[in-house]
Amino acid sequence: MNNILLSIIGPTAIGKTSLAIQLAKEYQSDIISADSRQFFQEMNIGTAVPSKQELEMAKHHFIQHxxxxxEYTVGDFEKDALNKLDYLFTKNxxxxxxx
Structure with a gap:
């Protein structure tokens, strides 16, 4: 069976997180964040980081990590995300x- 990655993309604050959580619950999946500013612990303003409640509703990866x-490059993220997905696809x- 082929692995399927559902990608939800768009500008900040349009409801992507809410949709991702609904899908994660339905499919019992995790959520990989690909937001370039949500990676960073110190960036809380203007990034629409999921709330504590949202983070508890579905397992998120790469949020303020x-x-x-x-130094963290797009190449670092690609490597980390692909490794994480390899593992997650063994689960679901x-x-x-x-x-």
Missing amino acids: ISIQQ NPQIMVG
Whole structure:
């Protein structure tokens, strides 16, 4: 069976997180964040980071997981996300990416 990655994309604050959580619940999937600013712990304003309640509703990955002081490139994210997806697809299919 082929692995399926559902991608939800669009501008900030249009409801992507809410849709991703609904899908994650329905498919019992995790959520991979692909938002370039939500990676950073120190960026809380203007990034629409999911609330604590939203984070508890579905497992999220790559939300505020590194400091802005660390170097983190798109190549680093690609490697990390592909490794995470390899693991997640062993648990369930489809998986969800949002950003």
